[in-house]
Amino acid sequence: MSSAPAVPGQPPSFALSGVQRLFAFATVLGLVGAALWLGPLHDSARPSTAVSIPWWAELAACYMGGLLTVEVGVRRRYTVSLAEIAAALGLFVVDPWVLLGCYTVGVLLAHWTRRGLQPSRDYGNLMLDIVFVAVAVIVFAAVRPDAGDPLAQRSILALVAAMAAAGGVLAPAVLVASVSLYQGRLNLSASAADFVTQLAGTITSTCVALILLVLTRVNPWLVAAALPPALLVIALQHTAQGARRRAERIAFLRRVTDILGQSAPFVDRGPALLTSITGAFEVGTAELLLVGGTGFAALRFLVADRASGVRSSRSEITAAEVEALRLPAEQRIVSVQADADNDRLTPLAVARGLKSCSVLPLRGAERTVGLLILQQDHLPRRDLDDLLAALSLIGVAAEQHELVTVDRRRGGGGEARARGSGPLTVHDRPAFMDALSAGLSRVEASRRPIALVLVDLDAFLGIRGTYGESVGETVLTEIGRRVQRHLRRYDVVGRLGNDQLGIFLDALRQKADAEVVGRRVLEALQRAIELGSDNVTVGASVGIAVVDDYDNVPPAEELLRRADMAVYLAKRQAGVRCLVFDNASRESVIASAPSLN
Helix, strand or coil: CCCCCCCCCCCCCCCCCHHHHHHHHHHHHHHHHHHHHHCCCCCCCCCCCCCCCCHHHHHHHHHHHHHCEEEECCCCCEEEECHHHHHHHHHHHCCHHHHHHHHHHHHHHHHHHHHCCCHHHHHHHHHHHHHHHHHHHHHHHHHCCCCCCCCCHHHHHHHHHHHHHHHHHHHHHHHHHHHHHHHCCCCHHHHHHHHHHHHHHHHHHHHHHHHHHHHHHHCHHHHHHHHHHHHHHHHHHHHHHHHHHHHHHHHHHHHHHHHHCCCCCHHHHHHHHHHHHHHHHCCCCEEEEEECCCCCEEEEEEECCCCCCCEEEEEECCHHHHHHHCCCCCCCCEEEECCCCCCCCHHHHHHCCCCEEEEEEEECCCCEEEEEEECCCCCCHHHHHHHHHHHHHHHHHHHHCCCCCCCCCECCCECCCEEEECCEEEECHHHHHHHHHHHHHCHHHHCCCEEEEEEEECCHHHHHHHHCHHHHHHHHHHHHHHHHCCCCCCCEEEEEECCEEEEEECCCCCCHHHHHHHHHHHHHHCCCEEECCEEECCCEEEEEEEECCCCCCCCHHHHHHHHHHHHHHHHHCCCCCEEECCHHHHHHHHHHCCCCC
């Protein structure tokens, strides 16, 4: 019998999605099967025939049959399991309740052997198997096979009727209904193909079962002659599946490369990328999250139900997503559990209504540019390697070619302008202030200090006036490179004026870290910059404003004023070029301000 279609994770939604409809349908099937086994089949027994085998032999037969599959189809491959052979034989050789246990357990073990544990998919298959065996047993007993002769005309008729009802009518009907419920529509041509394919598989299994019955009647040991061919088929299938899987992965990577090579905006390419990932790896619910240079807004693509397509949105990243973006480079994938109390990434699963999920960072050449969050919490090693190769392509492309568009709506509704200065993205003032405001809004929840480091470039305007605009941009690029060496991947740099840079340090471990960064930046800018045969020194004054009072968070403009006061005092005090703002700083500036009278 064929496997039930894959069941992705359940998305948080008020309306019933295709996944939820499929889960409810499987539950109804299980209840029907339970009613049959506790009702008409409660006291059922094996018909009196001359053949019987121990339960463990039937379990082994069901397991072997579950491993043996035949794939048919060209554009759409359909897998037919030969476990029905063991079910057909079991009608003659074991009691019905033994057949139920052996078939459900054996087929389930076979699924786990072939594809690993997939709870949602296994649940659907189990519910269908319970009803399948119940219907086969009821029809088989109703026709009344010949006592003592499994090869008598009436016995063969009973077997054919049982398999026709269970495997030829029930199983394909359930399959068509499942696909229709999942997709939300009935595709007549595809449903007809599914029905015919399943029926052909049932006919084949029934014929093989009859051959094995003949061998059993002549000499039970002759059935062992079927074992070597079965093992050979399994080996050939494994080899063929491996070759096909490699070809599919190569095709998948080519497809990703083709999508990334298109000239369309990334918002148009994101859905195709995520659809390719979910289709190639059958991972169910998946979210592709990409961040801009500021690291505080994200472009999101979500697949919660393949029948409903990909949804895209823009929103700020959460504190848990920030933690995931800061994962060390050696962590290629992290499993997150919703019930893990001490894990800072736990909200990633909780917010998406998932019991568990996998988080894979998208890393570019210089920084992590996003996350892929999968409902599946375990990926086979071969799948993980292929998926990471694709994510590497996406990450590098997103970083190098500015594929991510971050929503920074302001004024007329335009988006943020970010221009690259060497390896560091220096944002304009509106974008930087947006990032600063977003960071301040998260302080109360994160309970970690943040800081604004304001860098006043002492000699920059003079250098640009002497050497020209193009040289000034070269100097600014070198300044950006020097600053970046002392920052984390998601610290934000903005140009607040012609000769002022702002550095936003989010989620610091302790307040003192801000001054350490400020002094290192100051030291880096005191070293000379080569301009052909000339050397110039820019120099700088640094003012720092820290927010560590989580219950009294100032607005972004106020924090900028505090940092500016610190810069003012740093310039006035001999030998002090880096100063952290405090209340005394405010009083000093007020006291020294010129009178308006």
